Amino acid sequence: MKINLSKQEREQFINIIDALGEGLDISETQYNNLVTSYNAVGSYLENDPSFAPYYPVVTPQGSLRLGTIIQPISDDDDLDVDLVYRLAGKHPDWTQKNIKDQVGQRLKESERYASMIENKEGRRCWTLLYRDSSDNPKEKYHLDILPSVTNAGYDERLKRMLQSTYSQENANATAIRITDRKDEPSYSNSLIINEWLRSNPDGYAFWFASRCKVSESRETFVLANVIPIDRYNKKKYPLQRIIQILKRHRDWMFVNDAEDKPISIIITTLAARAYMGEANILDGLLNVVQRMENHIDQSTGVYEILNPVDPSENFADKWIEKPQKKENFFKWLRQVELDLESIVNSKNNSWQGLIGKSFGHAVSQRTCNTYAQKMKNAITAGTVLIGSTGTMGAVGKVVNGANTFFGNED
Numbered sequence: 001m002k003i004n005l006s007k008q009e010r011e012q013f014i015n016i017i018d019a020l021g022e023g024l025d026i027s028e029t030q031y032n033n034l035v036t037s038y039n040a041v042g043s044y045l046e047n048d049p050s051f052a053p054y055y056p057v058v059t060p061q062g063s064l065r066l067g068t069i070i071q072p073i074s075d076d077d078d079l080d081v082d083l084v085y086r087l088a089g090k091h092p093d094w095t096q097k098n099i100k101d102q103v104g105q106r107l108k109e110s111e112r113y114a115s116m117i118e119n120k121e122g123r124r125c126w127t128l129l130y131r132d133s134s135d136n137p138k139e140k141y142h143l144d145i146l147p148s149v150t151n152a153g154y155d156e157r158l159k160r161m162l163q164s165t166y167s168q169e170n171a172n173a174t175a176i177r178i179t180d181r182k183d184e185p186s187y188s189n190s191l192i193i194n195e196w197l198r199s200n201p202d203g204y205a206f207w208f209a210s211r212c213k214v215s216e217s218r219e220t221f222v223l224a225n226v227i228p229i230d231r232y233n234k235k236k237y238p239l240q241r242i243i244q245i246l247k248r249h250r251d252w253m254f255v256n257d258a259e260d261k262p263i264s265i266i267i268t269t270l271a272a273r274a275y276m277g278e279a280n281i282l283d284g285l286l287n288v289v290q291r292m293e294n295h296i297d298q299s300t301g302v303y304e305i306l307n308p309v310d311p312s313e314n315f316a317d318k319w320i321e322k323p324q325k326k327e328n329f330f331k332w333l334r335q336v337e338l339d340l341e342s343i344v345n346s347k348n349n350s351w352q353g354l355i356g357k358s359f360g361h362a363v364s365q366r367t368c369n370t371y372a373q374k375m376k377n378a379i380t381a382g383t384v385l386i387g388s389t390g391t392m393g394a395v396g397k398v399v400n401g402a403n404t405f406f407g408n409e410d
Helices: 007-022 028-046 062-066 096-108 154-162 168-172 201-212 219-226 238-253 264-274 281-295 323-344 351-359 361-381
Strands: 057-061 079-088 126-129 141-150 176-178 197-199 310-314
Touching: 007 238, 007 281, 007 351, 007 361, 028 057, 028 079, 028 096, 028 141, 057 062, 057 201, 062 079, 062 201, 062 238, 062 264, 079 154, 096 126, 096 141, 154 168, 154 201, 168 201, 197 310, 201 238, 201 264, 238 264, 238 281, 238 323, 238 351, 264 281, 281 323, 323 351, 351 361
Parallel strands: 079 141
Antiparallel strands: 057 079, 126 141, 141 176, 176 197
């Protein structure tokens, strides 16, 4: 990737890319609606008398947990939120099927949730479709609820993990066993939870937090600001913003091919591995895109993108049975590199139109609005330098009071 920027242009694009990331966030209202909904369904499921002896807990996982959730392409599309329903042990006679069926039955018995359950039972989850059953137009999302079981003492192991520095050994202690209808005959017959499929959302979140650390920050500080999901965080670490930007580029590029687009867990894992603690989002984004492919292992003749907290799981396993997924991933990786190169090398404020082509015109407009506001604030504070070409950097004093920050969209 060839980037040729002056000092002022570099400062400008740090602010532009940061504004691009901010424009992808869900709003605080959306976040609060999600939290209210998952707390409500969580409380209802946690009070299921059938599971009471096993101390059920419902927690978020995935992009909401990691702080990388983004707005959908269309205002009419749903946000997708993942929840884990965890039991501390189980009855000796219960199989995966028994547990999953009981969770579904509990939801179907509810006046509130019975009408929300998706007709087609998911492979691993029960899905609540809030859009289809809500009178609230702001509830444009669905919740995927994954039943799971862990051995006794999980909460204590999780607490010890979160109080220590990340290590594979610490993360292994937080693995759970999940229900999966394709895991036959174990799904219907096995009574031994250690024979069930593993997952580790808490361990993955811990690993991700450790990768978010910028060069000068303390890991414990980063952990405290990434792991919690009980408050809306407007501020993001560079890695979180980078992943949001990459996911949006993916969504826009494959808006008509959602089935075979690169999956978020692959993008998140490779980006987190490739991130080297860059303190600003511009350097981090450009470097991550160039390094991501280096973290795909092909030494065995099979493409492997291993789960960092469970190396037995290959996130790219479907590339074998569906080669189009592999082809689309590499096609996307080449394209995002080309698009970022074009945006960052653009002159005369043509970046607005290029962002529109690569990320969507609504995102482009939000980026421009956010960037303009940032620059107005900087001008007011006397901390922005505007060069003769109209480029602006967040250094020096105000040289020109002009407030035309971007041109017309291509």
